[in-house]
Amino acid sequence: MPTADREVATGLPPGVAAAREELTPMLSQYADLCAAHGDALVLFQVGDFYEAFCEAAEVVARVCEVTLTERSDSTGDYPMAGIPIDNAAPYLESLLDAGYRVAVGDQVEDAEQASGLVDRAVTEVITPGTVVEDDLLEAGTTNYVAAVAAGADASETADAGPEAPVGLAAVDVSTGECLVTSGDRDAVAGELDRIAPAELIAGPDAPAFEPADAENGWTVHEYSPDVFERRAATERLEPYLPAPDRRFEADAELRAAGAVLAYAEYTQGDDGPLSYVTRLRRYDPRDRLRLDAAAQRSLELFENRGLGASDTLFDVLDETSCALGRRCLERWLRRPLVDADAIRSRHDAVGELADRTLVREGIADALAAAYDLERLVGRVSRGRADARDLRSLHATLAVVPELKATLAGANAGGDAGGDGVGDGDAGNADRPRTDHLRDLRDGLDELAEVRELIDEAIAVNPPPEITDGGVIREGFDDDLDDLRATEREGREWVADLEASERERTGIDSLSVGHNQVHGYYIEVTDANLDRVPDDYRRRQTLKNSERYYTPELKEREEEIVGAAERADAMEYELFADARERVASETERIQGLADALAELDALCSLATVAVAGDYVRPEVRDDPDAGVEIEGGRHPVVERAEASFVPNDVDLPRGSVAVVTGPNMSGKSTYMRAVALATVLAQTGSFVPAQAASLPVFDRLFTRVGASDDIAGGQSTFMREMSELTEILHDAGPDSLVLLDEVGRGTATTDGRAIARAAAEFVHDELGATALFATHYHGLTDLAEERERVFNLHFTATREDGDVTFLHRVVPGASSSSYGVEVAELAGVPGPVVERSRSLVAGDAGDESPDGDVETGSDGPDASNTPDAPDASTGGSDTPPGEEEEPDDVSLREFLAEEGAGDDAGRGDAVADGDAPAPDDGSNSDETAGDGAGSDLANELRDLDLARMTPIEALNALHDLQSRLDDGG
Numbered sequence: 001m002p003t004a005d006r007e008v009a010t011g012l013p014p015g016v017a018a019a020r021e022e023l024t025p026m027l028s029q030y031a032d033l034c035a036a037h038g039d040a041l042v043l044f045q046v047g048d049f050y051e052a053f054c055e056a057a058e059v060v061a062r063v064c065e066v067t068l069t070e071r072s073d074s075t076g077d078y079p080m081a082g083i084p085i086d087n088a089a090p091y092l093e094s095l096l097d098a099g100y101r102v103a104v105g106d107q108v109e110d111a112e113q114a115s116g117l118v119d120r121a122v123t124e125v126i127t128p129g130t131v132v133e134d135d136l137l138e139a140g141t142t143n144y145v146a147a148v149a150a151g152a153d154a155s156e157t158a159d160a161g162p163e164a165p166v167g168l169a170a171v172d173v174s175t176g177e178c179l180v181t182s183g184d185r186d187a188v189a190g191e192l193d194r195i196a197p198a199e200l201i202a203g204p205d206a207p208a209f210e211p212a213d214a215e216n217g218w219t220v221h222e223y224s225p226d227v228f229e230r231r232a233a234t235e236r237l238e239p240y241l242p243a244p245d246r247r248f249e250a251d252a253e254l255r256a257a258g259a260v261l262a263y264a265e266y267t268q269g270d271d272g273p274l275s276y277v278t279r280l281r282r283y284d285p286r287d288r289l290r291l292d293a294a295a296q297r298s299l300e301l302f303e304n305r306g307l308g309a310s311d312t313l314f315d316v317l318d319e320t321s322c323a324l325g326r327r328c329l330e331r332w333l334r335r336p337l338v339d340a341d342a343i344r345s346r347h348d349a350v351g352e353l354a355d356r357t358l359v360r361e362g363i364a365d366a367l368a369a370a371y372d373l374e375r376l377v378g379r380v381s382r383g384r385a386d387a388r389d390l391r392s393l394h395a396t397l398a399v400v401p402e403l404k405a406t407l408a409g410a411n412a413g414g415d416a417g418g419d420g421v422g423d424g425d426a427g428n429a430d431r432p433r434t435d436h437l438r439d440l441r442d443g444l445d446e447l448a449e450v451r452e453l454i455d456e457a458i459a460v461n462p463p464p465e466i467t468d469g470g471v472i473r474e475g476f477d478d479d480l481d482d483l484r485a486t487e488r489e490g491r492e493w494v495a496d497l498e499a500s501e502r503e504r505t506g507i508d509s510l511s512v513g514h515n516q517v518h519g520y521y522i523e524v525t526d527a528n529l530d531r532v533p534d535d536y537r538r539r540q541t542l543k544n545s546e547r548y549y550t551p552e553l554k555e556r557e558e559e560i561v562g563a564a565e566r567a568d569a570m571e572y573e574l575f576a577d578a579r580e581r582v583a584s585e586t587e588r589i590q591g592l593a594d595a596l597a598e599l600d601a602l603c604s605l606a607t608v609a610v611a612g613d614y615v616r617p618e619v620r621d622d623p624d625a626g627v628e629i630e631g632g633r634h635p636v637v638e639r640a641e642a643s644f645v646p647n648d649v650d651l652p653r654g655s656v657a658v659v660t661g662p663n664m665s666g667k668s669t670y671m672r673a674v675a676l677a678t679v680l681a682q683t684g685s686f687v688p689a690q691a692a693s694l695p696v697f698d699r700l701f702t703r704v705g706a707s708d709d710i711a712g713g714q715s716t717f718m719r720e721m722s723e724l725t726e727i728l729h730d731a732g733p734d735s736l737v738l739l740d741e742v743g744r745g746t747a748t749t750d751g752r753a754i755a756r757a758a759a760e761f762v763h764d765e766l767g768a769t770a771l772f773a774t775h776y777h778g779l780t781d782l783a784e785e786r787e788r789v790f791n792l793h794f795t796a797t798r799e800d801g802d803v804t805f806l807h808r809v810v811p812g813a814s815s816s817s818y819g820v821e822v823a824e825l826a827g828v829p830g831p832v833v834e835r836s837r838s839l840v841a842g843d844a845g846d847e848s849p850d851g852d853v854e855t856g857s858d859g860p861d862a863s864n865t866p867d868a869p870d871a872s873t874g875g876s877d878t879p880p881g882e883e884e885e886p887d888d889v890s891l892r893e894f895l896a897e898e899g900a901g902d903d904a905g906r907g908d909a910v911a912d913g914d915a916p917a918p919d920d921g922s923n924s925d926e927t928a929g930d931g932a933g934s935d936l937a938n939e940l941r942d943l944d945l946a947r948m949t950p951i952e953a954l955n956a957l958h959d960l961q962s963r964l965d966d967g968g
């Protein structure tokens, strides 16, 4: 979240306020704008610069790193700082990053035409959530401002608790997209996480919503509470949709929608309704797979947390050709579907595009020429588009006939063979294969009249300015052509003048020129002045020459200048008129933008499916359907791992798979791969597997190891527990739950008890389908006690002390965590590793022999699969919570963790395998040795590792180790 630079208040700078009586007219105008925009920093146009004065100037100078100058006038001396208008974007970005809203005070009349002070007005308030400038917006992303509002009985809402309805509305001011929904506090919090607005304005009685990720979250801004009033909101919405009070289910929705549009209008210069906001889409969060911020983060959908490969799922999926498609794909991935037919329909289209290589490539090539239609049409209807924008719009419209033809080819082609992908362009039947693509093709609006209008009206390579002429194409308007012809002929006449005057006067060095101040002139050197004709009038005297004009030249000049000026003005009018005519088709252009975006997103999914060898999942909407995947892979990790090992998944509905195995063996990767397959399938994508049959889940929960906050100690555990709380409250039979190392943020005994109780609750009470990775091997005996709990584990082999991870999942429970080996692999110093080994040996006795653990006597019982749930497990015999963990296990836990990094070591499991650890006290003393060693052992025992940060623990360990080396 931007750090608001709040040392100096926005609005009227104190220095300007103090001198209010003595201000010059210009500063007085500045003061008025500041006073009217008390929540913003006003940038005030003075010629080619945006200026700020007094304390505001100091802010601009500091934040934008520009020079602070001093201005003197009748007001006195005061600071001033400015940024160039031509290159304002980076400076505006710095101000936004520093937490400011910027009110742009533009000159709104031509300085040359103004009699006296130039009129200025705030034309736009730039805020993080409402920027529309391309330079400040990332291509292909959405940028929302959102509003949250309480319902009609607002005064009661604050006390009404978390169940009271909250309205949420979000608008992307650059494209006009507007979403409206409502739900209880938790549902709205989840939606906010998903929408990820850049800015949030909250109604007077709305609950406070904090972003889950403070770094990338939204800025909360205060805004006038009046706009949240029911009547004000209704009036605000009327220009956007008829009878708004009847269109919204919840009163809170109406208020949120009215408020967010009030704010959006305010930031766009308060010029009335935003004509390009043509659709307010109401939706119910339950119509989409609910993925809260924790799930989005832990599955690394959009943000890489540096735990594995460097990409995100979105990076893997994004093969889009244009910004429209990229934004659409992002929306899809943030909001996967829950309607099985809609999912299948997307799969149909992806399948067809995957099969038709030439068609797919043709579409991708065509779309690569498409500009960001949504943002273009936004600029057109805001009256901000220039001639180049209209040309970009034309280039994008020109793509449509080509796309239609290409798609016609797709539909005319035959079936290339089942659900396999990338089978080529075989066959020639003339029946459309998928309704989805056929509908898309039929819906592509060519907007031929708009395309023709732009083509006829706008010059092919227009200049950036629309006021200086050159933007209207010749032949579009006869009057304009006449004026341009007059101008051209005049210039040609002037061009010929030099030769004719030389001939007439006999002065070979005579020249004809032009400058801004004096216009056209005839220049004669002093040596030839005696030959100057009588009709020459002196215009200017230079050092060695004189400049003249003739009455005819003057007349011609006036003709040229007059024609040029009138032509420029006329061009502007013609341009504005053309722009308005295009703007009147905003809704159709937005419809086309939607279709192009969808086509691009589908093509992207198809390209990824072919390149990544994905398969179309069977989507089952019967309530008993479970997850069945053959040869499943993790779509992101497989790109970084040259030899990724595919694994099968057989997770019946409502079952809980307890996944054990060594550190680094692939447990988390496996569990995430299952969740990602669900997300991909419900997004409409194929999945990385040989075969997959998947149910439609309505919510996906993740609670993944407390590994990302190493200094957090207690608070990390608190967060872990509050995430767990949410799952245990909200998950149900249609939820998929991933629990990864629940309980590891606290002391082993407590953690283990919590893990077990949570697993039991998920199974007994929630009936959710769950994967539960743990190093608490005792949990595996749940499989014996609960009908739908079964064990899976990951294998490793150990030869000559070297551990090899096979990354292969097999039924049954695991025996060892290999925490010490992982610590060694990670480079923990030899003496510490050796000492750990001897401690492990002391604990485990002879029960964890070296060698292949997969098939050894302490290996898992392969029969304990969902098909054979009654088989025995390899888990501990002692129920968790009842067994006192030997104290030195905590040391090993720490060693493994420190050594293997965040995702690796969870060493508690070393003593937690099949073989129960020997009883505590005596063993610890024994392994620690006599004398100094036993003192050290006592000190070790007394360390309260659960309350230490890893760094503190490492220091303590280092100290003990040095004393051991020194003989105590």
Ligand SMILES: Nc1ncnc2c1ncn2[C@@H]1O[C@H](COP(=O)(O)OP(=O)(O)OP(=O)(O)O)[C@@H](O)[C@H]1O
Binding pocket: 308, 637, 641, 643, 644, 645, 646, 647, 661, 662, 663, 664, 665, 666, 667, 668, 669, 670, 807, 808, 903, 904, 905, 906
């Ligand atoms: N199926 C696989 N094929 C190849 N490599 C894999 C596979 N699964 C995981 N890996 C590799 O092993 C690493 C560790 O995997 P992962 O984090 O899933 O292990 P883990 O068992 O959850 O570890 P820990 O218990 O220490 O958290 C991954 O980063 C990846 O590089």
